[in-house]
Amino acid sequence: MVYRDLRLLPVSGSGFVLLCVVLGAIRSYALELNLTDSEKATCLYAKWQMSFKIHYETTSKTNKTVSISDHGNVTYNGSICGDDQNGPKIAVQFGSSFSWIVNFTKEITTYSIDSISFSYNTGDNTTFPEAENKGIITVTDSVAIGIPLNYMFRCNSLSTLKKNDVIQQYWAVLVQAFVQNGTVSTKEFLCDKDKISTTVPPIIHTTVPSPTVTPSPKGRPEVGTYFVNNVNGTCLLATMGLQLNITQDKTVSVININPNTTDFTGSCHPQTALLRLNSSNINYLDFVFAVKNENQFYLKEVNISMNLGNGSVFSFVNNNLSYWGAPLGSSYMCNKEQTLLVSGTFQINTFDLRVQPFNVMEGKYSTAQDCSADDDNFLVPIAVGAALAGVLILVLLAYFIGLKPHHAEYEQF
Numbered sequence: 001m002v003y004r005d006l007r008l009l010p011v012s013g014s015g016f017v018l019l020c021v022v023l024g025a026i027r028s029y030a031l032e033l034n035l036t037d038s039e040k041a042t043c044l045y046a047k048w049q050m051s052f053k054i055h056y057e058t059t060s061k062t063n064k065t066v067s068i069s070d071h072g073n074v075t076y077n078g079s080i081c082g083d084d085q086n087g088p089k090i091a092v093q094f095g096s097s098f099s100w101i102v103n104f105t106k107e108i109t110t111y112s113i114d115s116i117s118f119s120y121n122t123g124d125n126t127t128f129p130e131a132e133n134k135g136i137i138t139v140t141d142s143v144a145i146g147i148p149l150n151y152m153f154r155c156n157s158l159s160t161l162k163k164n165d166v167i168q169q170y171w172a173v174l175v176q177a178f179v180q181n182g183t184v185s186t187k188e189f190l191c192d193k194d195k196i197s198t199t200v201p202p203i204i205h206t207t208v209p210s211p212t213v214t215p216s217p218k219g220r221p222e223v224g225t226y227f228v229n230n231v232n233g234t235c236l237l238a239t240m241g242l243q244l245n246i247t248q249d250k251t252v253s254v255i256n257i258n259p260n261t262t263d264f265t266g267s268c269h270p271q272t273a274l275l276r277l278n279s280s281n282i283n284y285l286d287f288v289f290a291v292k293n294e295n296q297f298y299l300k301e302v303n304i305s306m307n308l309g310n311g312s313v314f315s316f317v318n319n320n321l322s323y324w325g326a327p328l329g330s331s332y333m334c335n336k337e338q339t340l341l342v343s344g345t346f347q348i349n350t351f352d353l354r355v356q357p358f359n360v361m362e363g364k365y366s367t368a369q370d371c372s373a374d375d376d377n378f379l380v381p382i383a384v385g386a387a388l389a390g391v392l393i394l395v396l397l398a399y400f401i402g403l404k405p406h407h408a409e410y411e412q413f
């Protein structure tokens with residue numbers, strides 16, 4: 001059961017670039033454990049991201065859901081390299097009332113991630129206010145993923161485990177147990193989802209059910225104008241048509257943002273600026289801008305939480321983006337459709353975009369840097385050079401063609 005959950009179907013069309021973006025998102029919030037034995041040699045290495053959703057019943061008989069993705073103070077107490085009797089174990093404690101344990105087993109040529117246990121304490125009345133039943137609850141999932149010995153297991157794709165009242169999500173997973181000679185392996189064993197998404201997808205729909213796609217997008221999204229004011233007037237301006245493309249549980253949802261029914265707020269600071277959109281189904285969609293190299297602004301972060309209907313909530317943050325770069329004091333413009341890859345499962349298509357997150361004067365956009373300038377930058381000089389060479393040849397040709405008859409005429413005389 002659970003095994004299958006970890007092999008959620010990928011969506012075709014992702015690729016290497018996408019993977020890089022996912023990887024970029026990882027570093028900042030990743031949990032990382034480098035466990036060493038008594039000789040200080042690495043025996044287990046793991047790096048990953050996870051989040052949890054827990055449902056519980058309150059004293060007033062209503063159901064509540066808490067989401068835990070900021071792990072606060074993390075300790076790895078109880079993590080062991082293992083010995084002849086006990087296998088290796090990753091034990092993580094975060095906050096005051098959560099613990100998470102993974103254990104491993106070894107066979108002759110392979111090792112396995114055996115099971116994942118998650119414990120939470122509903123007696124913690126700050127996390128679980130008004131919980132009806134107080135106490136420590138543990139859910140255990142037997143995962144049973146086999147990996148060849150001396151291979152690093154990698155799974156960038158999102159994996160979901162659902163058991164009882166807990167939904168666990170993992171992504172950007174990198175793990176190797178039974179590390180040999182204290183050196184983590186450079187050989188990687190990819191999870192099935194990654195395997196498919198890193199190769200050019202063959203026609204996979206014949207053997208597996210294809211993702212259900214919501215009715216094809218209703219064309220281009222309408223262009224909306226959003227702004228943020230502070231005491232000095234408008235400090236951030238954005239004009240854009242936005243289309244969200246979210247893949248969750250094998251379902252692709254393409255959602256056009258309707259500016260008429262979307263609210264916006266935000267804030268402006270010298271080094272960062274925030275534009276936050278929300279609507280009836282978008283809890284928040286944050287665009288965070290930052291300054292780099294002292295004189296360039298860019299889109300650094302997208303943070304979203306939205307209801308996809310049917311009680312399922314999609315949340316994601318990537319704070320290591322680098323889009324829409326332009327000099328401070330100017331705006332960034334892109335009229336053609338542009339795709340922001342926020343994660344492997346979430347992209348934003350923008351249309352007729354213009355943004356200026358800093359130094360807005362008198363509520364108006366400053367001169368724009370156009371996105372055509374950042375298309376394959378290195379090709380532009382070549383293209384310009386080629387065009388010039390072409391013009392030169394044409395001029396020369398015209399010159400000689402123009403001259404020929406004259407010569408001929410002169411020779412007749």
Ligand SMILES: *[C@@H]1O[C@H](CO)[C@@H](O)[C@H](O)[C@H]1NC(C)=O
Nearest residue numbers: 011012013014217245254349
């Ligand atoms: C939505 O994303 C999926 C997967 O990344 C992709 O195959 C599809 O073409 C995208 N659709 C649009 C309209 O962007």
Ligand SMILES: *[C@@H]1O[C@H](CO)[C@@H](O)[C@H](O)[C@H]1NC(C)=O
Nearest residue numbers: 020023024025026027028320
């Ligand atoms: C952000 O992404 C870049 C590559 O896109 C990478 O070099 C860098 O290490 C990442 N930084 C963080 C903090 O994840």
Ligand SMILES: *[C@@H]1O[C@H](CO)[C@@H](O)[C@H](O)[C@H]1NC(C)=O
Nearest residue numbers: 034035036040041042045184
């Ligand atoms: C793990 O720690 C050991 C000892 O501190 C170090 O030599 C090794 O490079 C580390 N490995 C990784 C992958 O960080």
Ligand SMILES: *[C@@H]1O[C@H](CO)[C@@H](O)[C@H](O)[C@H]1NC(C)=O
Nearest residue numbers: 073074075076077078079093
């Ligand atoms: C491990 O737990 C013990 C007891 O709870 C505590 O005293 C110790 O500081 C912890 N060690 C680390 C590295 O957190």
Ligand SMILES: *[C@@H]1O[C@H](CO)[C@@H](O)[C@H](O)[C@H]1NC(C)=O
Nearest residue numbers: 087103104105114115117140
């Ligand atoms: C791993 O942990 C689970 C639950 O805590 C336990 O049932 C299982 O026996 C453990 N496996 C090993 C090999 O220790």
Ligand SMILES: *[C@@H]1O[C@H](CO)[C@@H](O)[C@H](O)[C@H]1NC(C)=O
Nearest residue numbers: 123124125126128129130131
């Ligand atoms: C939480 O529990 C503590 C001690 O059990 C109690 O003092 C506190 O008032 C409780 N807080 C709430 C919000 O119920």
Ligand SMILES: *[C@@H]1O[C@H](CO)[C@@H](O)[C@H](O)[C@H]1NC(C)=O
Nearest residue numbers: 149150179180181182183185
């Ligand atoms: C570990 O060291 C032993 C002896 O030095 C060697 O035979 C073996 O190939 C090494 N294994 C790896 C994975 O490097």
Ligand SMILES: *[C@@H]1O[C@H](CO)[C@@H](O)[C@H](O)[C@H]1NC(C)=O
Nearest residue numbers: 230231232233235268269270
């Ligand atoms: C408002 O403008 C004044 C004068 O230009 C400047 O000193 C001040 O920092 C600005 N305040 C904000 C919040 O931007």
Ligand SMILES: *[C@@H]1O[C@H](CO)[C@@H](O)[C@H](O)[C@H]1NC(C)=O
Nearest residue numbers: 221222256257258259260261
């Ligand atoms: C938004 O409002 C404008 C003017 O009221 C209207 O023309 C347009 O059709 C509306 N757009 C949508 C998507 O509802």
Ligand SMILES: *[C@@H]1O[C@H](CO)[C@@H](O)[C@H](O)[C@H]1NC(C)=O
Nearest residue numbers: 261262263277278279280281
């Ligand atoms: C956006 O959020 C604000 C504050 O949370 C709320 O008052 C408003 O109704 C929301 N807008 C929409 C369209 O749901």
Ligand SMILES: *[C@@H]1O[C@H](CO)[C@@H](O)[C@H](O)[C@H]1NC(C)=O
Nearest residue numbers: 070284286303304317318319
């Ligand atoms: C994303 O936004 C939510 C809601 O404001 C916030 O709680 C969360 O900390 C943000 N995440 C990051 C990484 O900034």
Ligand SMILES: *[C@@H]1O[C@H](CO)[C@@H](O)[C@H](O)[C@H]1NC(C)=O
Nearest residue numbers: 212249251308309310311312
């Ligand atoms: C809504 O969720 C229920 C139970 O999770 C499921 O049976 C049903 O198919 C879902 N409906 C849609 C439209 O996704």
